[in-house]
Amino acid sequence: MPKQLKFLWLALVLPLVAQAAVQDPYKEGKDYRVLPEQVQTSVKKSQIEVAEVFWYGCPHCYTLEPIVERWKPSLEKDTRVVRTPGFFGPNIWKTHAQLYYTLETMIPDAKKLHDVHTSIFAEVQHRNNRLGDVKAMGDFLQERHGIDPKQFASFYNSFGVLNLMNQGGTKISGYQLNGVPALVVDGRYVIEPTVGLENMPVIADFLIKKVRAERAAKAKG
Template identity: 50%
Template sequence: MTKKMKGIAGIAVFLGIILVAAGYLFNGNSPKKTTIVSQSSPVAQNATSQTQPLQRFQAGQDYRVLENQVSTDAKPENVEVVSVFWYGCPHCYALEPKIEQWQKTLSSNVEFIRTPGFFGPNLWQTHARLYYTVRNMGLEEKVHAGIFSEIQNRRNPLKDGEQMAGFMNREFGIEPKTFTSEFNAFGVSQQLQKAFSKLKGYKLTGVPAIIIDGRYVVEPGLAGSLNNMPVIADFLIRKVKQDRKG
């Protein structure tokens, strides 16, 4: 082999070594592809589910915290949710379909209770008596929406027991005597007294309102809208459960 041939062979070997080294550098030691995790990605959702929920709402800005907790009727291991309403309130009427849908999403360890709001011996209290009457008769789910609609859409105020008895008979076939007897029952009066005591403890200035665990009050003013109320209430239910675990 001539010197010229040896020189060419040496250069070829040298270039081969360089190519092998370059392949190692670019393939073996190159940085791994970075995975970008967004909040909507499955990775982010899985990571979030393993940690505590983010603090989305603030006391005093989105909901109220009562200085003195109001006693609840829920089992100790459950979270009580109270929806306070008045049949004569258009905002309560607008919120009610949202409440009904939201109620279906609540877990088994959440106890949902409706409470009619009233602040004295007036039409509010008369409507509260109507609510407890139909509840005691086992008719709440059957007639609740109908009562709302009668007052809000037909503009029938149902201002006394006589009007209520006529309405219940006409729309739902309830005997007036049966309704009137239950409407004037002592048990209904006791329920009104108990509800009034709790309502004072909630320190409400109006309705609608959602009370979580007798401590947290969600109202349209701080919530910003009716739609936000169940969302904030969900957050507070999670907060109560986490606080109990802590």
């Protein structure tokens, strides 16, 4: 092949090879799914929300929790992980969702909230205490965390918590989930445990970058 043609061939082929090398490593429909309509997020417009959907009675959610906690410090400042209790109908799932939203309302300190949240997971998963009603929840929270059970009961049935439940129910419906756990990026991209629990944050990283790229392209017009 003449030298000039060889250089021309390389100039045409090498970009195609490079493009193939950086193709998306994760595929829609296999590693994640795209919702037909974006679900409203609870973060600033400049931020990217990762909703961690969980239920205290779910062993896979319990296993995923420390994986997500190890992953969170690697996230950039524009990304925020938001816990979102999943519930489907008036059952123990809904009771546990109301428990979480009550604690989120009562406890402004993120570290203390995390500690209480983690201990509830352990109580349900390891001690088979279902925490199925307000009295059981109040007794546990008073014994383990010094939370006044009467104050807890007051918050549990408050307008603010019920409003959070309504908002949360709308989100869960919009995610079109068949179960939990799940990670939802930017209210659009859903990652479910079929990909493997350890892989869920890895795929979330990919989707976060995808959202950033989409926003940058949109900003350029």
